Amino acid sequence: MTQAMFPHLMAPLDLGRTVLRNRLYMGSMHTRIDMQDQPARRMAAFYGERAKGGVAVIVTGGCSPNEEGLIEPGAPMLVNEEQLHEHKPVTDEVHEHGGKILLQLLHAGRNGKIDALVDRRSTRACRERCRPKRSNARWKTSCAARGWPSRAATTAWKSWARRVT
Numbered sequence: 494m495t496q497a498m499f500p501h502l503m504a505p506l507d508l509g510r511t512v513l514r515n516r517l518y519m520g521s522m523h524t525r526i527d528m529q530d531q532p533a534r535r536m537a538a539f540y541g542e543r544a545k546g547g548v549a550v551i552v553t554g555g556c557s558p559n560e561e562g563l564i565e566p567g568a569p570m571l572v573n574e575e576q577l578h579e580h581k582p583v584t585d586e587v588h589e590h591g592g593k594i595l596l597q598l599l600h601a602g603r604n605g606k607i608d609a610l611v612d613r614r615s616t617r618a619c620r621e622r623c624r625p626k627r628s629n630a631r632w633k634t635s636c637a638a639r640g641w642p643s644r645a646a647t648t649a650w651k652s653w654a655r656r657v658t
């Protein structure tokens with residue numbers, strides 16, 4: 494039935510640099526698993542189960558590139574290359590079961606549930622209490638604030654993405 498309705502769903506997809514085993518994709522969801530103790534172990538178990546179930550690509554919940562971009566206090570951040578190693582058990586587990594996984598870098602902007610919201614617009618997001626501080630900062634500026642040359646940061650993430658996908 495599914496095969497008749499979606500004949501390509503379970504067919505491999507050649508993306509050139511990599512081949513997906515099928516077209517099943519898990520969208521990004523902030524689950525708060527990574528805010529509990531032993532986050533890497535828990536995430537490895539959680540995403541590993543999805544890979545075991547046959548999903549071709551998993552996108553993690555949003556991980557902020559800085560404090561101002563947090564979705565909520567205590568949410569995950571990725572601000573330097575050393576932190577990439579903390580994700581290794583997760584990627585290893587997913588790869589072990591034939592899946593691929595992408596880390597979503599997400600600046601929550603005015604949707605964050607933190608006090609110091611920053612966004613390109615100063616209007617409040619629907620459902621949110623706080624009005625963001627208007628910022629014209631671009632990614633480049635935020636890298637500079639962290640003491641990173643933006644090109645180096647981008648290159649580091651790109652090369653990491655190449656290793657894990």
Ligand SMILES: Cc1cc2nc3c(=O)[nH]c(=O)nc-3n(C[C@H](O)[C@H](O)[C@H](O)COP(=O)(O)O)c2cc1C
Nearest residue numbers: 519520521522523524552553554555556564597599
């Ligand atoms: C609890 C929850 C957490 C989510 N976290 C993220 C997130 O971290 N990043 C993101 O891009 N989308 C996030 N989303 C949005 C989902 O990825 C998805 O786009 C949304 O649920 C709509 O999907 P649907 O059209 O299949 O219902 C989240 C959604 C839910 C319900």
